[in-house]
Amino acid sequence: MPGTPHANPAGTDPLFIGLMSGTSTDGVDGVIARFRGQGGTGARLQTLAHVFAPMPEELRQTLLALNLAGHNELHMGTLAANALARLQASVVHQLLDQTGCMPREITAVGSHGQTVRHRPAEFDGTGYTCQLNNGALLAELCGIDVVCDFRSRDVAAGGQGAPLVPACHAELFALADAPRAVLNLGGIGNLSVLPARNDAAGRVTGFDCGPANALMDHWCQQHLGQPFDRGGAWAASGTVNAALLEQLLSEPFLAQRPPKSTGRDLFNVAWLTRQLASHGDVAPVDVQATLTEFTARAACDALTQHSLPGTRDLLVCGGGALNDHLMRRLAALLPGWRVAATDSAGVPAMQVEAVAFAWLARAFCQRDAGNRAEVTGARGPRVLGALYPA
Structure with missing residues (x-):
């Protein structure tokens, strides 16, 4: 059979x-x-x-x-x-x-x-x-x-x-008595919002929240010849361009209400080129810093809007969990939260x-x-x- x-x-x-x-x-x-x-x-x-x-x-x-x-x-x-x-x-x-x-x-x-x-x-x-x-x-x-x-x-x-992973995340990572969120940072970022197991009325939700490594890796490959920004060190050495960041954050997809999903159909090289067209004076290292901040802000803004009341625990998986600078930015943007890789819950991020x-x-x-x-x-x-x- x-x-x-x-x-x-x-x-x-x-x-x-x-x-x-x-x-x-x-x-x-x-x-x-x-x-x-x-x-x-x-x-x-x-x-x-x-x-x-x-x-x-x-x-x-x-x-x-x-x-x-x-x-x-x-x-x-x-x-x-x-x-x-x-x-x-x-x-x-x-x-x-x-x-x-x-x-x-x-x-x-x-x-x-x-x-x-x-x-x-x-x-x-x-x-x-x-x-x-x-x-x-x-x-x-x-x-x-x-x-x-x-x-x-x-x-x-x-x-x-998409995303299909929240159902699995709920079984593996949901806490007994408190809500929790899981952020997967692969090429695209997606969130799982998990109610406590003892919350009989709670509903698992989730959605794609924006780009993650797809744009950062492309920019690193183009300017450093490296497949990714190891540990986020290059981004950490740059300065976020506030005007460019606000333009990136104005992408209409980010404001859409779930259910929603996305991919390289939207967040691709052509999209990034259009965003940069009016910011030609931004140094490559500062673009990398801004793309990393964009990834963190998009995810944290989505969490702020859609996480369950009382959520103070975020698990991160995917390649983005290995980006130390990105993880620090997530923690800084979520004061009072515990931000950690899924390794801390028993499943390695990768x-x-x-x-x-x-x-x-x-x-x-x-x-x-x-x-x-x-x-x-x-x-x-x-x-x-x-x-x-x-």
């Missing part, structure tokens, strides 16, 4: 692999995870292994190009999906080698794929979200059931298809999203809803994903 583990010892919880390639396009994170319990008591997570595989530069450039209209997109996109599946398969095999697990011991691989277009509810009222992936090839290369295409069912049900897609694969195999309609705006809870049996 699809989704049934073939060789788990009696009485143990099944194992899932989660694979995540985010809008930062830096690579693929993978984990082998086991979840125990769920619902009101939360899920207890055991991560057996974590692997990161850098994105080959040629593939990365192709994926970035596919965010915009161009020549021969179908051909480029299909071959890029094949290449991504091979990279994902290498991560799966490294995870198996690290743990000594056999493919038959893994219930399913949850693979996010690579988002190249995200336009829910546009054009014809349904719109679309496009994650390049080849679940059939990945299943062939790994010999494990693959669950992928998680977002499109939520979009078909009238939702944004593993959280891969864990979430292992969790979504588990939800699919149990035929549980993977979305939260109050987050995405869908008409109701839906089982998310499509299965490619081994």
